[in-house]
Amino acid sequence: MEIKLDWLNKVKPGNTMKFLNLEYVQTDGDIYKLKATFPPETTNPMNMVQGGMITAALDDATAMVVISAYDFKIGPLTTDLHVLFHRPVEVGEAMIEVKIIKLGRKLATVEGKLYNCLLYTSDAADEGLGVDLGGRRI
Numbered sequence: 001m002e003i004k005l006d007w008l009n010k011v012k013p014g015n016t017m018k019f020l021n022l023e024y025v026q027t028d029g030d031i032y033k034l035k036a037t038f039p040p041e042t043t044n045p046m047n048m049v050q051g052g053m054i055t056a057a058l059d060d061a062t063a064m065v066v067i068s069a070y071d072f073k074i075g076p077l078t079t080d081l082h083v084l085f086h087r088p089v090e091v092g093e094a095m096i097e098v099k100i101i102k103l104g105r106k107l108a109t110v111e112g113k114l115y116n117c118l119l120y121t122s123d124a125a126d127e128g129l130g131v132d133l134g135g136r137r138i
Helices: 015-019 051-069 122-126
Strands: 023-028 031-038 092-103 108-115
Touching: 015 051, 031 051, 051 092, 051 108
Parallel strands: none
Antiparallel strands: 023 031, 031 092, 092 108
16 A cells, blocks of 8 residues: 655644644655654653653654545544653654554554654764764764
8 A cells, every 4th residue: 555645744734733843754665754843832841842742743643644544535533542651752853653553444553653862873973973862962
């Protein structure tokens, strides 16, 4: 199944998508990659992105993939949403990976993962640039 998401970069069909500047980046096999930008207004008292904002970004990203998969004929409603937080998310850009687990006639099961940490790359190592898993330059 081929799912087109380029339309998302032209039309953001919801206020949270506009607020988080949700954008389609690329498709890699069965993984759809999107980008969200968390502004300072999304922070909690610890100055990290509030968990509900992270959840909203994941909900919107997975919904856009499902809507596209159904050729805009079905608008999904989230009936069950589980979020497991592994570490805080900092203000700024975050990548979201979406994978459709099952696409039925009326129900879909989707997995979304959000990352905002940078990892070492060979280019970064060659240039003497190091970044720890929290996204801070070292």
